[in-house]
Amino acid sequence: MVDSIHPTLLVLAVLVLASPALAVQPDEMLDDPVLEERAREISKELRCLVCRNENIDDSNAELARDLRLLVRERLLEGDTDEEVLDHIVGRYTEYVLLKPTTGGLNIVLWAAGPLMLLFGLGLGLGFVRARGRAQAGADVLSDEEEARLQEILKK
Structure with a gap:
């Protein structure tokens, strides 16, 4: 059966299957593209607490979805990027950061x-x-x- 499939279609299928699945769902996205871009940048700095070494932007875990929604909620309330990160770190500790700070202990x-x-x-x-x-x-x-x-x- 593989012999009857055109090689171009086979390569295209492999590329589609190998591409990463986007975890951010359409219902999570903000209408304002500038705020959405800020939310994406912040999400790339936050660790999924279920998946460990994956950011919440790429994770399909329910907790990662909750964190993405929290980031967007804080941005809609007018928080700066630093305030959003401080709020989440205050709630989940520094472990939630993919790149820990270099201060303190x-x-x-x-x-x-x-x-x-x-x-x-x-x-x-x-x-x-x-x-x-x-x-x-x-x-x-x-x-x-x-x-x-x-x-x-x-x-």
Whole structure:
């Protein structure tokens, strides 16, 4: 049956099936295109609490829909983008942000990776240097050991 399907139609079908499904439903969209664009930008910064690493704009979860509606509701009330984000963070904590802030205790999380890398590099460098010194000292024989070695080699 696949042989009878035109290759162009097959490619088109694959592209349509591979495209992401838009989670934002028509009944959620605002009539004002400027507000709708702001809502989309804000939604891309918010994490779906059900899907984890997906923004609410792309998620089909019911909670993501509720968050999208909340964003649009706050925009209609006249909130700025920052006020909308602050309201949602106040309700759901900073976990709802896809890109956490770099202030407060989060600085420990941001700095932990580079600090651990530097610590590991220092530890590795110390190990290599200590091993090099140990090997250099192992090559030198005491006078007693040298005499014994010469005695063994003569036999």
